[in-house]
Amino acid sequence: MLKKLQELENISRKLEPSFKQRQVLNKEITNYTNDFLASMPDAKMYVDDTGTENPFDNFPISEKPLALDFLLKKFDDLVLNSGINASSQGHLGYVPGGGIYAAALGDYLANVSNRYTGMFFASPSGVRMENQLIAWFASIFDYPKTAAGNITSGGSVASLTAVITARESTELKAKDFDKAVVYLSEEMHHASLKALHLAGLKECIKRYIPCDQNRKIIPQELENQLLSDKKEGLKPFMIIATAGTTNCGTIDPLEAIGKIAQKHRVWYHIDGAYGGLFALCEEGKQKLKGIELSDSLVIDPHKGLFLPFGTGMVLVKDAKKMLAAHHFTGTYFQDIDLEKGEYSPADVSVELSRPFRGLKLWLALQLHGAETFRACLEEKLLLAKYFYDELSKIEGIELGTFPDLSIVTYRYVPKNTQLKLKEINKLNEKLNQAINSDGRVFISSTELNGKFTLRSAILSFRTHKETVDVLLGILKAKIKELI
Ligand SMILES: *Cc1c(COP(=O)(O)O)cnc(C)c1O
DSSP: OHHHHHHHHHHHGGGSOOHHHHHHHHHHHHHHHHHHHHHGGGSOSEEOOOOSSOGGGGSOOOSSOOOHHHHHHHHHHHTTTSEEOTTSTTEESSSOOOOOHHHHHHHHHHHHHOOOOSSGGGSHHHHHHHHHHHHHHHHHTTOOTTOEEEEESSHHHHHHHHHHHHHHHSOOOGGGGGGEEEEEOTTSOHHHHHHHHHTTOTTSEEEEOOBOTTSOBOHHHHHHHHHHHHHTTOEEEEEEEEBSOTTTOOBOOHHHHHHHHHHHTOEEEEEETTTGGGGGSHHHHHHTTTGGGOSEEEEOHHHHTOOOSSOEEEEESOHHHHHHHHOOOHHHHHHOOTTTTOOOGGGGSSOSSOOOHHHHHHHHHHHHOHHHHHHHHHHHHHHHHHHHHHHHTSTTEEEOSOOSSSEEEEEEOOTTOOOOHHHHHHHHHHHHHHHHHTSSOEEEEEEETTEEEEEEEOOOTTOOHHHHHHHHHHHHHHHHHHO
């Protein structure tokens, strides 16, 4: 037995590389990431190739150790050579992600030290760090000190947490779900709908409130619907507004909706996954006025704070409601000191064990200072206006509404054209493909009132005026080629 133990120990110990080995490994990874970042400005932004076969079919998990340089080469060949180069300056489609370096270092630190931040007692000050971050974000939205929150994997899980909190905070019983009414709009992100389904609320009544020509919820329509539902004996339960829609980046009239929610005592949820963090800069803060009236709010630091994927956040104005909905073992609950804000992530989320997500957020904010993020967000707002202005100078460009935030919609309609809607749609679809096939930028599209519309979202921290000018240049050239 002792011999076998020794044998197994010798193998197990390989999981702990020596200082020298770590130096070699770190150097290889650093060299690789440095090369990756150096080649980024010229790398193809988008490779439209989902492949005919799965390359991993020929690359099974190995019984024997493989060398890091070999594996990095495989990663390069098999993973990085297709799809969207999501951290590139040219990513102007969907909602661009981030990938700031400081956050990668924070994750490295979190993973090596691997503190257990599920429960307060296991890492008191790891949890305090996260709760300080949550309180800091809550203060940006003028939430009171009684607010709580959770750093989630993204906006979707944050939405689920908010919906569960809303559900549990009402007197609503499962048998009444088919009488509960949720108020939303067609412009809402499907993540909220998915959250309702996952929270067991599939059967609730969904009222799609009409929007104005800027695709914003019309408050009066909302109130009329609420009143008529109440009259019918239904149970108005939740209003979902969006602070920056994915389609056009528009902000619903947050303040007017908030007043209606308060008047009728309906849970007010705001999805700010794309737009909420613009509140960090003055202009964004003004535009998001009324966001403080919400009962729950979703923001996505992996969008609006340029962090790598895996960082979302939910904020709930009344900590007690969030705790009541999620805590599971009563004994832990008694230990929570809400005054000190020392609740555990496990008490306000679906998770128990979890990554120490707060560390990358903290390191990034502290290393660069909040002012750097404010400036970067202000720059994005200004870039969208610049892009909009420049587009208006191009003959044949039909512009969508002036951007509330950093998403611009537009399409090309030849002057004095005889083309029908369907043909103009086809033309713009072609234009979209032509722009993306250039490889320097990636834009996406949407359909607005039956019109195929081009859509550019400026949110990558690497996108500056230079890239917007590149897109304008490509657009002009491709229009010429098409006509
Ligand atoms: C991205 C987004 C979501 C979903 O968030 P994930 O982080 O992708 O889970 C929800 N709502 C809006 C408005 C979004 O932009």
